[in-house]
Amino acid sequence: MNDIPYQTALKNAEDKAFGQFNTGLENDDYFGKNLDRYQKKWIPMNDLIGDADFKKKDIRIIGDKKAGGFTQASIDQPEKTRKFLEDHPEAVLLQIIRNPIDAAVSYMRSHRITPFQKACSEIVIKTHVAYVFGKKATNPFLCIYYEKLLNSPEIELKKILTWLGVGIEDDWLRKISTKINKATPKKHLEEYRRLAKDIIRQYEANEEFSVYRILK
Structure with missing residues (x-):
C-alpha cells in the first residue's frame, strides 16, 4: 500500500509465492534459517510439488x-x-x-x-x-x-x-x-x-x- 503500483505489488507477491512453493520453505532464504520458530510440519507439504494435481497454473x-x-x-x-x-x-x-x-x-x-x-x-x-x-x-x-x-x-x-x-x-x-x-x-x-x-x-x-x- 505504498507507492508501488498495484500490479507490480501483486506480481511481486505472486513471484514470492511461486518461489517459496518451488524451493520448499526449508530452502527459503528467510524461513530456512528460522524453522525452529515455526511449525516443522510445513516441510512435508513440499513433496507435493512433483504431483500433477499440484502443478500451479494460476494463483x-x-x-x-x-x-x-x-x-x-x-x-x-x-x-x-x-x-x-x-x-x-x-x-x-x-x-x-x-x-x-x-x-x-x-x-x-x-x-x-x-x-x-x-x-x-x-x-x-x-x-x-x-x-x-x-x-x-x-x-x-x-x-x-x-x-x-x-x-x-x-x-x-x-x-x-x-x-x-x-x-x-x-x-x-x-x-x-x-x-x-x-x-x-x-x-x-x-x-x-x-x-x-x-x-x-x-x-x-x-x-x-x-x-x-x-x-x-
Missing part, C-alpha cells in the same frame, strides 16, 4: 496470516485499502480465525513477542479489524475457523473452493487432507484465558470469537 488467493500486510494496510491506510478493493471487484477476502490463546502463544514463539497480553492483543485487534473490514466490504467475504480446517479439511476446503467457483477434484482433496495434522486441544494457563477474555471484550470482538469457550 487465485494470496494468503494473509493473522498479522499480515493486508490487515495492517487496512489499519494504516484504510482509504487506500478500500480503493484497492473497489478497483478490483474480482478480489475476494478469506479470513481464517484461530483460537486467540493458541494464536498468541504461537505468536510469542514465532515473533518473539512478550508478554502474553501483548501478543494476544495484537491477535485480537487484527482479527477484529479484518473481520469488520470483510463484513463491510462489497467484495465477497468468507470467514472460516482454523481448527475446523485442520479437523475437517475436505469439508472446509470444499466450502472454500465452492465459494471461489473453482472445480473440486476428489484426488486433490484426499492428498492434501493426508498432509494436514489434526488440531489437538492445548492446555494453557488459566491466566491466559482470563486475559484473552478481557481483551476480546475490550475490543468488542465477541462475535468472531464466539465459537470458543473463552467467553463462557
Whole structure:
C-alpha cells in the first residue's frame, strides 16, 4: 500500500509465492534459517510439488496470516485499502480465525513477542479489524475457523473452493487432507484465558470469537 503500483505489488507477491512453493520453505532464504520458530510440519507439504494435481497454473488467493500486510494496510491506510478493493471487484477476502490463546502463544514463539497480553492483543485487534473490514466490504467475504480446517479439511476446503467457483477434484482433496495434522486441544494457563477474555471484550470482538469457550 505504498507507492508501488498495484500490479507490480501483486506480481511481486505472486513471484514470492511461486518461489517459496518451488524451493520448499526449508530452502527459503528467510524461513530456512528460522524453522525452529515455526511449525516443522510445513516441510512435508513440499513433496507435493512433483504431483500433477499440484502443478500451479494460476494463483487465485494470496494468503494473509493473522498479522499480515493486508490487515495492517487496512489499519494504516484504510482509504487506500478500500480503493484497492473497489478497483478490483474480482478480489475476494478469506479470513481464517484461530483460537486467540493458541494464536498468541504461537505468536510469542514465532515473533518473539512478550508478554502474553501483548501478543494476544495484537491477535485480537487484527482479527477484529479484518473481520469488520470483510463484513463491510462489497467484495465477497468468507470467514472460516482454523481448527475446523485442520479437523475437517475436505469439508472446509470444499466450502472454500465452492465459494471461489473453482472445480473440486476428489484426488486433490484426499492428498492434501493426508498432509494436514489434526488440531489437538492445548492446555494453557488459566491466566491466559482470563486475559484473552478481557481483551476480546475490550475490543468488542465477541462475535468472531464466539465459537470458543473463552467467553463462557
